[in-house]
Amino acid sequence: MLRINHVTKRYGKTAANRDISFFIDDGQIAVLLGPNGAGKSTIIKCIAGLLRFEGDIEICGRPNKSLEAKRLLGYVPEMPAVYDLLTVEEHMEFIRRAYRLEDDGEAQRLLERFELWDKRDKLGKELSKGMQQKLSICCALLHRPKVVIFDEPMIGLDPHAIKQLKEVFGELRDSGATVLISTHMIDSVENSWDVVHIMVNGSFAATRKRDEAAEQSLEELFFAVTEGNREDAAQ
Amino acid sequence: MSTLLYLRGRRLKNQLKSLIHKPARLIYVILIAACLVLTLVSGRAATLPGNGAFRDQGELSALAAAVYLLMFLLALNAGFSRGGNLFTMSDVNLLFPVPIRPQTVLFHGLLQQMAASLLLGFFLLFQYANLRMAYGIFFPQLLMLLAGYAAATFLGQVTAMLIYSFTNGNPRRQMLCRAVLGTVLGVLAAYLAWRILPGGRSEFLPSAVEALNGPVFRCLPVAGWLGLAEDGLLRGSAPAALAGFGLCAAYFAVLLAVIFRADPDYYEDVLKSAEIAQSAITAKKEGTMTEAPPQNVRVGKTGIRRGWGAQVFFYKHLLENRRGRRFLLSGTSLTMAAVVIVFSAFMHDAGLLPTFLMSVYLQMFSAILGRFNQELTRPYLYLVPEPPMKKMLWALAETLPSAALEAAVVFLPVGAILGLSAGLTAVCVAARISFAMLYTAANVVVERLWGGVSSRVLVFFLFFVVTLGLAAPGVAVSLALADVSSGAMLSADALANAAASLTALFLCRNMLQYAELNNQ
Numbered sequence: 001m002l003r004i005n006h007v008t009k010r011y012g013k014t015a016a017n018r019d020i021s022f023f024i025d026d027g028q029i030a031v032l033l034g035p036n037g038a039g040k041s042t043i044i045k046c047i048a049g050l051l052r053f054e055g056d057i058e059i060c061g062r063p064n065k066s067l068e069a070k071r072l073l074g075y076v077p078e079m080p081a082v083y084d085l086l087t088v089e090e091h092m093e094f095i096r097r098a099y100r101l102e103d104d105g106e107a108q109r110l111l112e113r114f115e116l117w118d119k120r121d122k123l124g125k126e127l128s129k130g131m132q133q134k135l136s137i138c139c140a141l142l143h144r145p146k147v148v149i150f151d152e153p154m155i156g157l158d159p160h161a162i163k164q165l166k167e168v169f170g171e172l173r174d175s176g177a178t179v180l181i182s183t184h185m186i187d188s189v190e191n192s193w194d195v196v197h198i199m200v201n202g203s204f205a206a207t208r209k210r211d212e213a214a215e216q217s218l219e220e221l222f223f224a225v226t227e228g229n230r231e232d233a234a235q
Numbered sequence: 236m237s238t239l240l241y242l243r244g245r246r247l248k249n250q251l252k253s254l255i256h257k258p259a260r261l262i263y264v265i266l267i268a269a270c271l272v273l274t275l276v277s278g279r280a281a282t283l284p285g286n287g288a289f290r291d292q293g294e295l296s297a298l299a300a301a302v303y304l305l306m307f308l309l310a311l312n313a314g315f316s317r318g319g320n321l322f323t324m325s326d327v328n329l330l331f332p333v334p335i336r337p338q339t340v341l342f343h344g345l346l347q348q349m350a351a352s353l354l355l356g357f358f359l360l361f362q363y364a365n366l367r368m369a370y371g372i373f374f375p376q377l378l379m380l381l382a383g384y385a386a387a388t389f390l391g392q393v394t395a396m397l398i399y400s401f402t403n404g405n406p407r408r409q410m411l412c413r414a415v416l417g418t419v420l421g422v423l424a425a426y427l428a429w430r431i432l433p434g435g436r437s438e439f440l441p442s443a444v445e446a447l448n449g450p451v452f453r454c455l456p457v458a459g460w461l462g463l464a465e466d467g468l469l470r471g472s473a474p475a476a477l478a479g480f481g482l483c484a485a486y487f488a489v490l491l492a493v494i495f496r497a498d499p500d501y502y503e504d505v506l507k508s509a510e511i512a513q514s515a516i517t518a519k520k521e522g523t524m525t526e527a528p529p530q531n532v533r534v535g536k537t538g539i540r541r542g543w544g545a546q547v548f549f550y551k552h553l554l555e556n557r558r559g560r561r562f563l564l565s566g567t568s569l570t571m572a573a574v575v576i577v578f579s580a581f582m583h584d585a586g587l588l589p590t591f592l593m594s595v596y597l598q599m600f601s602a603i604l605g606r607f608n609q610e611l612t613r614p615y616l617y618l619v620p621e622p623p624m625k626k627m628l629w630a631l632a633e634t635l636p637s638a639a640l641e642a643a644v645v646f647l648p649v650g651a652i653l654g655l656s657a658g659l660t661a662v663c664v665a666a667r668i669s670f671a672m673l674y675t676a677a678n679v680v681v682e683r684l685w686g687g688v689s690s691r692v693l694v695f696f697l698f699f700v701v702t703l704g705l706a707a708p709g710v711a712v713s714l715a716l717a718d719v720s721s722g723a724m725l726s727a728d729a730l731a732n733a734a735a736s737l738t739a740l741f742l743c744r745n746m747l748q749y750a751e752l753n754n755q
Binding site: 048049065067068071073077081083085086087089090093094097098099121123139 | 544
């Protein structure tokens with residue numbers, strides 16, 4: 001469960017997020033959409049505990065900066081976060097040791113699933129951008145988090161990895177995890193979303209649940225909100 | 236050509252305009268200008284030794300030749316792996332596809348590099364007061380030293396480009412070039428050792444000056460010729476100056492002719508270097524400045540194998556250090572160590588203090604490249620569910636063994652050159668380690684208090700100010716003990732630095748709890 005309560009994030013005089021509140025229940029996939037510069041990555045980084053902010057964020061009922069919350073959170077950053085001088089397998093070992101996990105074979109399973117097992121001895125700096133992104137995803141999922149946030153996870157991924165990732169979204173939901181995905185690739189989440197939040201200029205311009213959207217596709221909904229907004233602004 | 240002129244003019248105009256929009260940069264420029272003016276004024280007003288009792292200017296031309304050689308070799312070394320550093324990634328993407336003759340574009344790149352080389356040597360101007368008092372030189376002579384420095388860097392870059400175009404993708408040619416360069420350097424080192432070492436410690440400086448100003452060194456391309464030119468300028472010998480600069484100009488003309496004849500399609504030869512430069516620029520913007528990993532990493536034994544929870548950061552850093560360095564210390568640390576050792580030989584008569592100050596000044600630059608700074612830009616340090624203070628200490632722990640080794644590498648030879656006792660050498664090592672702690676703590680304070688500041692210039696300025704603040708107690712205690720002994724002074728300084736650093740770290744213990752990772 002993820003609860004965001006009146007979160008505002010300012011960079012100097014510019015407010016990147018203004019008074020944002022939302023809630024995602026266990027076993028729910030929420031999608032965050034919005035044009036460039038809408039503040040999606042900022043709110044994601046606030047949830048991950050990477051930025052200071054005003055307001056409250058709770059992960060499974062604990063403040064997001066507490067150790068308990070960190071243990072329950074998985075985060076896939078927008079830019080793949082890999083170390084140049086560690087091999088693929090060492091990245092997994094690093095995360096396993098940092099989270100104090102015994103080696104139960106989950107690292108190998110994830111690497112095999114994302115076709116990285118045969119690259120396990122390659123250094124981070126030798127991986128292509130797409131492979132770095134896959135590794136970043138594996139690192140975020142290794143400790144079996146209860147809340148997972150993805151910031152543009154599809155960028156650079158090959159079709160096989162996209163397929164795997166979509167399956168992962170479904171499996172996370174089925175296992176009762178809370179999932180938040182920020183993306184521009186609307187097609188990639190068309191079939192998996194439960195609730196969508198559309199951000200414009202640092203605030204939520206619209207929130208729809210799947211059953212409220214009726215026959216409207218995610219793309220239609222997105223353009224109706226963002227282009228409608230632009231027209232309003234022009235008037 | 237008009238396109239290139241437009242580009243150059245527009246860039247310059249926008250750079251000037253950015254000073255108005257970014258007050259931090261403007262303040263930085265004003266401060267630098269003020270410091271420069273102060274240096275020039277204090278240099279002019281400096282009390283000069285009576286009866287023209289300056290140091291031998293031959294020392295200065297020898298020192299200049301040694302520095303020129305170092306800069307030329309550093310640029311040359313890049314030629315084996317990535318070519319000349321003449322173009323930026325925007326040039327590659329926007330200028331190379333444009334229908335302009337490659338020769339014209341190369342001319343643009345050379346001009347760009349010339350300006351960058353001059354800027355690189357800007358720090359020399361701040362030595363005016365010291366050089367005026369020691370060698371009695373005037374400002375125009377200092378400008379010529381700067382011109383020599385820029386020329387050595389520039390010609391090194393152009394040579395690097397030629398080497399890359401000759402050796403790119405051909406390991407045999409690469410080996411041949413490396414063998415030739417290695418042989419020349421080996422012979423040169425043997426010659427210098429033969430000239431310098433027999434005189435013993437007391438004759439070290441005169442022998443080194445004589446060897447570096449001797450005919451053999453003068454035959455060395457670029458560094459030797461520039462040394463000759465500088466010597467001519469300092470001693471007022473026009474023929475020597477003309478000969479030195481003339482040889483360099485001829486060398487440049489030959490290089491250009493060879494580049495155009497052998498490979499007018501040079502774009503590929505500068506691409507790699509532009510990509511690396513672009514990564515460095517991005518890293519700098521994002522605050523991830525770090526020593527670039529070597530081109531070919533020897534992976535060796537795999538697995539972190541140790542560490543649990545926050546501890547694993549320390550063992551990961553040790554593993555990264557093993558893979559990221561060809562030697563036990565980084566290239567930057569070894570270069571700085573070499574500079575300090577040479578400096579101590581030249582400043583032999585001035586005692587320990589100038590060498591110690593030089594060593595801790597240069598240490599600041601290697602401290603900035605530490606693994607902790609790099610770690611701060613990755614999310615894991617914040618995400619790992621461990622207490623923030625514990626994570627911070629384990630992530631910083633790697634700096635201590637590196638700092639101790641670096642201090643030993645610097646001060647064991649320096650101690651021998653300056654004739655220090657074993658005890659005093661050990662105190663110097665300890666004091667230098669305490670400065671590593673100080674720089675690390677300053678870094679942490681800046682990140683804790685101003686982590687959200689995106690201007691790197693301002694961050695560096697704040698780092699400098701915080702460092703001065705943390706170093707102040709040590710300086711005060713040292714000054715109070717100045718009359719006792721160097722050992723007492725440095726010991727007290729080390730203790731004060733350690734205390735100030737630990738206090739600062741303790742006060743910032745929650746830094747990783749309240750991160751401001753706004754660069755990703």
